[in-house]
Amino acid sequence: MSFRPIATTRAATGAPTGRLAVWWLIASEIVIFGGLLASYLMHRLGHEEWANYAIHTNTMAGAFNTFVLLTSSLSAVLAHNAAEMGDGPKAAKYLVATICGGGVFLVIKTFEWSNEIIHGYTITANSFWSFYYTAAGIHGCHVIAGMIIMGFVAVDANRNKELHRVELCGIYWHFVDLVWIFLFPLLYIAK
Amino acid sequence: MSHPATDAEGHGHGHEGHDDHHHDPSFWEHYIFSTDHKMIAKQYLLTGMAMAVIGGFLVYCFRMQLAFPGMHVPFYGVVSPMEYNALVTNHGTIMIFWVAMPVLIAAFGNFCIPLMIGCDDMVFPRLNRLSYQVFLLSAIVIVASFFVPNGGFGGAWTAYPPLSGNAEYSLTPLGGSMWVLAVALEFAAFLIGGINFVTTAMNSRAPGMKWHDVPMIVWMICIASILFMASVGPLIAGAIMLLFDQQLGTGFFDPRVGGDPILWQHLFWFFGHPEVYVVLLPATGMVAEVMPVFARKKLFAYKTILYTAVGTGVLSFFVWAHHQFISGIDPRMANVFTVTTVLISIPIAEMMFLYIATLYGGSIRLTTPMLWGLAFVAEFLIGGVTGIYLGASGADIYFHDTYFVLAHFHYTFFPIAFIGTFTGLTYWYPKMFGRMMNPTLGKIHFWGTIIPYNCIFIPLFVLGAAGQHRRIYNYNHFPELSTPDMQALRIVATVSLLVLIAFQFLFLWNFFYSMWFGKKAPKNPWRATTLEWTTESPPPHGNWPDGLPTVYRGAYEYGVPGRDEDYWPQNEPN
Numbered sequence: 001m002s003f004r005p006i007a008t009t010r011a012a013t014g015a016p017t018g019r020l021a022v023w024w025l026i027a028s029e030i031v032i033f034g035g036l037l038a039s040y041l042m043h044r045l046g047h048e049e050w051a052n053y054a055i056h057t058n059t060m061a062g063a064f065n066t067f068v069l070l071t072s073s074l075s076a077v078l079a080h081n082a083a084e085m086g087d088g089p090k091a092a093k094y095l096v097a098t099i100c101g102g103g104v105f106l107v108i109k110t111f112e113w114s115n116e117i118i119h120g121y122t123i124t125a126n127s128f129w130s131f132y133y134t135a136a137g138i139h140g141c142h143v144i145a146g147m148i149i150m151g152f153v154a155v156d157a158n159r160n161k162e163l164h165r166v167e168l169c170g171i172y173w174h175f176v177d178l179v180w181i182f183l184f185p186l187l188y189i190a191k
Numbered sequence: 192m193s194h195p196a197t198d199a200e201g202h203g204h205g206h207e208g209h210d211d212h213h214h215d216p217s218f219w220e221h222y223i224f225s226t227d228h229k230m231i232a233k234q235y236l237l238t239g240m241a242m243a244v245i246g247g248f249l250v251y252c253f254r255m256q257l258a259f260p261g262m263h264v265p266f267y268g269v270v271s272p273m274e275y276n277a278l279v280t281n282h283g284t285i286m287i288f289w290v291a292m293p294v295l296i297a298a299f300g301n302f303c304i305p306l307m308i309g310c311d312d313m314v315f316p317r318l319n320r321l322s323y324q325v326f327l328l329s330a331i332v333i334v335a336s337f338f339v340p341n342g343g344f345g346g347a348w349t350a351y352p353p354l355s356g357n358a359e360y361s362l363t364p365l366g367g368s369m370w371v372l373a374v375a376l377e378f379a380a381f382l383i384g385g386i387n388f389v390t391t392a393m394n395s396r397a398p399g400m401k402w403h404d405v406p407m408i409v410w411m412i413c414i415a416s417i418l419f420m421a422s423v424g425p426l427i428a429g430a431i432m433l434l435f436d437q438q439l440g441t442g443f444f445d446p447r448v449g450g451d452p453i454l455w456q457h458l459f460w461f462f463g464h465p466e467v468y469v470v471l472l473p474a475t476g477m478v479a480e481v482m483p484v485f486a487r488k489k490l491f492a493y494k495t496i497l498y499t500a501v502g503t504g505v506l507s508f509f510v511w512a513h514h515q516f517i518s519g520i521d522p523r524m525a526n527v528f529t530v531t532t533v534l535i536s537i538p539i540a541e542m543m544f545l546y547i548a549t550l551y552g553g554s555i556r557l558t559t560p561m562l563w564g565l566a567f568v569a570e571f572l573i574g575g576v577t578g579i580y581l582g583a584s585g586a587d588i589y590f591h592d593t594y595f596v597l598a599h600f601h602y603t604f605f606p607i608a609f610i611g612t613f614t615g616l617t618y619w620y621p622k623m624f625g626r627m628m629n630p631t632l633g634k635i636h637f638w639g640t641i642i643p644y645n646c647i648f649i650p651l652f653v654l655g656a657a658g659q660h661r662r663i664y665n666y667n668h669f670p671e672l673s674t675p676d677m678q679a680l681r682i683v684a685t686v687s688l689l690v691l692i693a694f695q696f697l698f699l700w701n702f703f704y705s706m707w708f709g710k711k712a713p714k715n716p717w718r719a720t721t722l723e724w725t726t727e728s729p730p731p732h733g734n735w736p737d738g739l740p741t742v743y744r745g746a747y748e749y750g751v752p753g754r755d756e757d758y759w760p761q762n763e764p765n
Contacts, residue, residue: 005310005312005733007310007394008395010395012393012394012395012400013393015394017315017391017395020394021314021390024386027421028382028386028423030424031421031422031425032423032427032428035425035427035428035458036425038425039458043454124440124441124442127441134443
């Protein structure tokens with residue numbers, strides 16, 4: 001049997017199955033990050049001294065990373081646009097730009113974290129830093145996962161195949177961006 | 192009316208037939224690496240059954256220790272205190288995550304959903320296969336955890352820190368982390384599977400099947416999947432935090448470094464409570480399927496049952512702290528949770544009454560599936576009623592952590608995981624395996640399960656009310672708990688367990704023997720109306736090779752006046 005059964009092509013809700021599935025994925029991810037960030041928030045509110053630890057996060061790096069992710073979300077939108085018009089190679093190029101955005105994000109994070117670790121702000125330094133690395137780390141894993149999947153989709157899109165998946169990548173990437181929009185104020189700006 | 196979406200290349204499927212797979216699958220393709228939902232369902236079923244044997248063995252060991260402390264347990268040896276903890280921990284963990292969930296949700300969901308909504312497979316067959324593989328890995332990890340140095344995790348299935356977060360306390364540095372890892376992998380498998388189930392049920396329904404024509408079991412499994420997806424997130428975050436505490440030396444839950452053990456409790460139970468409804472709803476779905484068929488009567492108040500299930504799901508997010516009444520939470524919060532907990536008993540009780548109403552005036556046939564379905568309602572009612580005692584925070588001050596709690600949740604979990612499973616399994620077995628199970632053996636197995644089951648847990652209510660606390664390996668150390676009467680009750684419970692286990696061999700015999708030597712099953716041996724009974728037993732690849740069905744009416748049209756037959760299949764135009 002083909003890997004695309006008739007079931008996959010049906011759309012009783014009106015939305016294509018891929019898009020429906022990605023939205024359900026996003027819903028479950030929202031609860032994961034929501035739980036983590038709610039735990040962090042409750043702790044932070046109960047521990048005023050955490051402000052003394054939080055002051056050492058690198059706000060410039062965080063701000064620049066915010067700009068990087070927002071720009072990569074823009075390229076994801078442009079990729080979707082191109083896919084909608086049927087231009088696979090162009091969509092692939094914009095997806096690669098998005099992947100590069102993710103790459104830049106990770107590189108900056110590497111420098112940022114290396115610097116912090118050298119100064120003794122490790123994951124076990126205190127509870128604030130435990131949350132910081134865990135939350136940003138899980139987010140980083142999602143960035144990496146997104147980059148890998150976008151790579152596969154870009155390869156297909158370049159050959160004008162499975163163009164509907166470009167939009168799905170975009171939805172996921174916007175979510176990853178959104179999580180960062182929450183992380184940035186909670187970890188970097190709140191001092 | 193649904194119209195198939197066009198695919199990326201811009202051409203839709205002009206005809207609903209397809210055939211781009213022409214070679215005969217090899218053994219590996221057919222049995223091991225299958226993407227067919229029916230095969231994946233059976234993989235989940237068999238794995239779940241194997242894990243049930245393991246979970247049953249674990250309870251056998253520790254119940255022998257409780258009834259005859261210090262004895263050499265046959266096939267195990269003497270149970271040490273540390274081993275006792277590992278036995279009870281893994282019994283609970285395995286039964287919930289590796290028996291109830293895979294069998295009720297993954298096996299029956301995979302098998303029934305595409306067939307009952309009239310399509311040829313799940314929407315993402317390869318993702319389906321991946322979910323089983325991740326699940327299998329999780330099962331391997333938890334079993335492997337028994338064999339590492341210091342053995343399996345012994346901090347209870349609830350894994351409260353600081354005990355669980357610190358190897359100095361748990362004494363299981365490896366076992367503890369493997370436990371967390373296994374549970375995390377299982378969660379991942381069910382998240383992946385859940386996306387498949389919900390998307391398939393929402394989008395791939397047969398033409399003409401409106402939302403209120405969908406069979407109740409499909410709804411229940413979907414609601415359960417959504418409930419799972421919405422509730423497991425915080426615990427995934429918590430599990431990562433616990434793993435980091437165990438392995439990296441962080442202190443998320445360690446008060447010595449500013450962490451909070453109560454945070455874990457909240458994260459765990461915020462999931463833990465909806466989780467019980469995640470497994471309850473599919474079990475009630477099985478009963479909802481079986482009762483109309485064997486009462487030859489329409490399911491009573493379909494929409495009410497559905498809204499009740501949704502309402503229960505929503506309400507289940509607001510009761511979790513009834514597990515924490517005496518953990519130091521503010522008593523005023525306890526009041527709030529008492530109210531919500533008692534409230535949630537109402538929709539579920541109502542659901543049971545609606546099932547009873549389905550029976551009223553019906554033409555009842557006491558087949559094996561029907562016996563199991565009736566037993567579910569009767570036994571679950573006991574579980575539900577005893578939950579009300581526990582939900583009252585004042586009473587819970589006494590009852591918390593006693594065997595009263597344990598008996599309560601076994602009067603809910605056993606009906607869910609075993610009675611519900613047997614209901615579904617004896618009902619759908621002909622469709623799954625193309626053979627009929629032996630009905631006489633089925634009925635003997637039924638009575639041989641139900642009677643001992645009650646003989647195990649009624650004594651445990653009595654022991655709990657007498658003050659027997661949980662998770663204690665030898666009550667001889669407590670003079671007021673080791674009176675001859677109390678010890679006699681422990682022995683009664685253990686002996687009944689042995690009888691229960693013995694009768695399960697009868698089921699296993701019936702199950703495997705019938706697969707090869709049972710009477711061949713026709714398409715519709717139960718004369719039921721839902722779509723799965725309109726194709727061969729077992730269904731071929733693609734389910735309906737000659738064209739997927741169209742639906743013209745609801746799923747429970749039994750005893751419709753003016754018709755020759757007493758059932759009106761969903762796919763018949765007239």
